[in-house]
Amino acid sequence: MDGVMMEEEDDCPDLVPIETQSGRPAEQIPVTIITGYLGAGKTTLLNYILTEQHNKRIAVILNEFGEGSALEKSLAVSQAGELYEEWLELRNGCLCCSVKDNGLKAIENLMEKKGKFDYILLETTGLADPGAVASMFWVDAELGSDIYLDGIVTVIDAKYGLQQLTEEKADGLVNEAARQIAVADLTIINKTDLVKEEELNQVRDTVRSINGLVKILETQRSRVDLSEVLDLHSFDSKDGANLAEKLQLVKSARPHLDKDLLWEKMFCNKEGQPMTVIRLKGIVSFAGKAHQVMLQGVHELYELNETPQLWEENPRINRLVFIGRNLDKDILCEQFTSKVVLDTEKNS
Numbered sequence: 001m002d003g004v005m006m007e008e009e010d011d012c013p014d015l016v017p018i019e020t021q022s023g024r025p026a027e028q029i030p031v032t033i034i035t036g037y038l039g040a041g042k043t044t045l046l047n048y049i050l051t052e053q054h055n056k057r058i059a060v061i062l063n064e065f066g067e068g069s070a071l072e073k074s075l076a077v078s079q080a081g082e083l084y085e086e087w088l089e090l091r092n093g094c095l096c097c098s099v100k101d102n103g104l105k106a107i108e109n110l111m112e113k114k115g116k117f118d119y120i121l122l123e124t125t126g127l128a129d130p131g132a133v134a135s136m137f138w139v140d141a142e143l144g145s146d147i148y149l150d151g152i153v154t155v156i157d158a159k160y161g162l163q164q165l166t167e168e169k170a171d172g173l174v175n176e177a178a179r180q181i182a183v184a185d186l187t188i189i190n191k192t193d194l195v196k197e198e199e200l201n202q203v204r205d206t207v208r209s210i211n212g213l214v215k216i217l218e219t220q221r222s223r224v225d226l227s228e229v230l231d232l233h234s235f236d237s238k239d240g241a242n243l244a245e246k247l248q249l250v251k252s253a254r255p256h257l258d259k260d261l262l263w264e265k266m267f268c269n270k271e272g273q274p275m276t277v278i279r280l281k282g283i284v285s286f287a288g289k290a291h292q293v294m295l296q297g298v299h300e301l302y303e304l305n306e307t308p309q310l311w312e313e314n315p316r317i318n319r320l321v322f323i324g325r326n327l328d329k330d331i332l333c334e335q336f337t338s339k340v341v342l343d344t345e346k347n348s
């Protein structure tokens with residue numbers, strides 16, 4: 001699924017170059033994407049930022065599916081005094097295209113109407129894939145833009161976050177909550193007032209296991225030190241090249257079959273339907289290990305256990321049995337083999 005999406009994004013037409021005299025924008029405006037699952041505290045964070053002393057002219061963009069929560073949203077944000085909002089509506093169809101087109105246009109429109117801003121905050125919907133939203137700032141260098149992506153901030157609910165992160169989605173759907181953590185530069189674990197230390201530790205550990213690089217803050221009412229959220233320069237080169245690298249990194253930081261297959265359900269059969277593994281068993285060989293290793297999987301969970309059985313003279317053949325929906329043996333075989341080679345190279 002990931003791969004397919006990325007390709008489609010490259011094909012998106014109609015990006016409008018922003019006119020500049022020098023060909024290079026004089027001053028670029030940072031955009032911070034604020035994402036996080038439904039009700040995590042994104043709007044609370046927005047309001048907090050807007051009401052804190054920041055000496056910036058901040059524009060707020062809300063990325064909405066146009067499902068009628070508009071009133072609620074504008075009420076939620078309008079306490080913040082001077083406010084510029086522009087709606088980013090995503091209609092059905094190609095999500096990435098509409099984000100890319102509407103997104104940049106929305107920002108251009110906004111600046112035409114209201115003049116320049118110093119900073120833009122973009123709140124995505126709770127179900128958004130921030131990678132797709134972020135990619136709208138991933139414009140070709142020569143296209144130029146006076147906007148650059150400063151960072152992706154993911155707010156997670158300390159009480160419900162764990163459940164959201166581990167929730168199994170209906171056939172073929174990606175767990176959005178986990179994806180939001182995977183692409184984050186900063187994760188804010190919010191609503192710490194609602195949990196005990198132990199629960200909080202679990203959430204923190206889970207976040208860390210999904211994204212080993214992300215900075216983690218813990219808050220109540222999304223109260224953060226603004227210097228920890230704004231001007232992160234997460235993609236330092238302003239031409240977007242580093243964003244491209246990062247999005248790649250997010251993909252390759254989980255090169256394991258386990259997540260792509262069991263968790264992200266990224267693999268599709270020849271008809272394009274996502275594969276779902278319900279049960280998985282097998283005997284696998286690990287380079288340098290004398291013993292056979294048994295693989296056991298149930299839905300998204302799996303374990304690898306060394307058996308007492310030695311390979312000895314037996315040919316080291318990996319045998320895997322998959323039970324599930326839309327499984328395609330050839331594609332699984334190919335994926336498995338490619339990952340195995342990769343890992344062997346890495347280990348040697």
Ligand SMILES: Nc1nc2c(ncn2[C@@H]2O[C@H](COP(=O)(O)OP(=O)(O)OP(=O)(O)O)[C@@H](O)[C@H]2O)c(=O)[nH]1
Nearest residue numbers: 037038039040041042043044126190191220221222
């Ligand atoms: N107990 C508690 N409640 C909080 C905290 N932060 C936010 N809330 C409440 O959580 C609810 C949702 O907060 P929002 O900021 O609207 O969440 P959101 O992520 O913008 O929600 P959506 O845009 O609908 O996805 C509100 O009722 C907030 O008042 C906190 O730290 N503790």
Ligand SMILES: [Zn+2]
Nearest residue numbers: 042043044123
């Ligand atoms: Zn909100």
